[in-house]
Amino acid sequence: MRHVISSSQYTKESLTPLFALTSKIKNDPSRYSKALQGKVIATLFYEPSTRTRLSFESAIQRLGASLISTENAKEVSSSVKGESLADTIRIIEGYADAIVMRHYDNDAADIASKISAVPIVNAGGGSGEHPTQSLLDCFTILEHRSSLDNLSIAAIGDLRYGRTVHSLVKMLSLYDGLTIYGVSLPGLELSEDYIRYIEEHGGRFIPCSTLAEVPGDVDVLYQTRTQRERMSVSEGEVKEIVINQVVLDGFANHTIVLHPLPRNQEIAPEVDRDLRALYFEQAKNGMWVRMALLYELFQEDR
Template sequence: MSTVKSFVSGSQFERSKLLTLFTLADDIKEHPKSYSNILSSKIITTLFFEPSTRTRLSFESAIQRLGGHLLTVENGELNSSSNKGESIADTIRIVEGYSDGIIMRHKQTEACQIAASISEVPIINAGDGSGEHPTQSLLDLYTIHSYKKKLDNLSIAIIGDLKYGRTVHSLVHALCLFENITIYGVSNEEFELPTTYDSLLLKHKIKYIKCRSLDELPLDIDVIYQTRLQNERTEAESIRDSIFVITKKIIEKFSPTTILMHPLPRNKEIDVAVDKDKRAVYFEQAKNGLYIRMALLTYIFNEEEQERLVIV
């Protein structure tokens, strides 16, 4: 990897760096104007080989709120030179000539690692295939931290597709950085967390409790993390899955301090009647994506800010 500061993998997370970022995000949220010139002389490319409107807009809003300028590739798969047989490395070597940083999304796992290994400008991973989506984990952790004021000693239920869900896997990895974590994995038999995670959970002393029903969760649990049901399922499967749908009646059973999260978009796995409950924080969670991405960009691109943070 080059000496340039890229952010491509959750494995780069460290406890202290995370807390620094969270403090920075809080400050940005409170004093946005103090940060409005951080990227004023910078051009950042959002290079999306796979479209993702939500993630792209969140990054592009963050870049502009920091005063930066944008180059946008909304759907590189469709339009780009990659169709003419160009390698990821060649594409990066071109785009780094046009901009001061690259936010990259790609269908191919580890595409962002390859990019970061040769790029002379910072690369930020905005999701690569079935691999990682580390800024999603950042905003998840930031949201938990801002509500619970802790990341150690946490109890969290993760519901839905634990087998294929990239968001779920990244979150589990990120939780490994903290102490005394209890995870309740709620799913059908066919969507359980892969057994390849057993050794990771063991190594980091995470208590993992397999559940088949929402009824098995403790009512004072810190966090309920719901995920999206797949659209493509049969009707029979949908009916079976409906036992995991969170309704107003269900959420009201939990402690007032429990928070209900969701990476969004949602289908029917959280009833819209739940939206007004104070425990439902998923739209706040999405908005936190803006602040934590502003913090990450500030951290990566602003040298003065970095020095200040180091001194603090």
């Protein structure tokens, strides 16, 4: 039995068919509208995430499965009576054929997968893994570039704590010829561990202090939310890294702008109308990727 716990469980070989399936589903979702008919899938969220939850719940139902849902498992479940996560999983697995879970503890999904009789899908949580995010990021890049090899990407903003950047960096490192420009805020640089990881996998990491240092023909600008409270220097001293129309006009026609969302001010609203702004398409791709993932989990011959 398979689970979806970590971005690092994927290889180039397992990603190719998954992304191919995602494309097929996106092109003709009605073909899959009864694929999981008769299945019941639970969403078990210990911390709120409306977007991720609704995306999974739409995916579940677009596959014809039924849904049982908790969006405040922490407050409303038996966990207030002292029940262990293991017990909760053993009970929910009795009601559902798969469990999509988000938990504030980094290793909760991993623990759950070790005892669950049904597939566990990690929907993120804590500061740890959020595998479906990096899958949708990579799928969105692939859709607009047809290959993930020889990619150049600028990772922007909070590279130290940003979970999505970490998972993305690792997944992209599976591919050849990767170049990452790290445009971080002071004190929020990518840690040495990740830089070493990239380089050991054959990629290049080039630290930058402004977007002006990034080549104009970079493939992807991957912007992240500025978490000012985490910066090491006071607000007045730092010029936030903002992508606005003037900035974007310095980049090529093939340069796409991604963002895991939600955003605050780090992408100006005017950019939304630029055809290179793909962050809402990226969010929607999350639904298609999750459909593909859930579909795959129930294919017996795999």
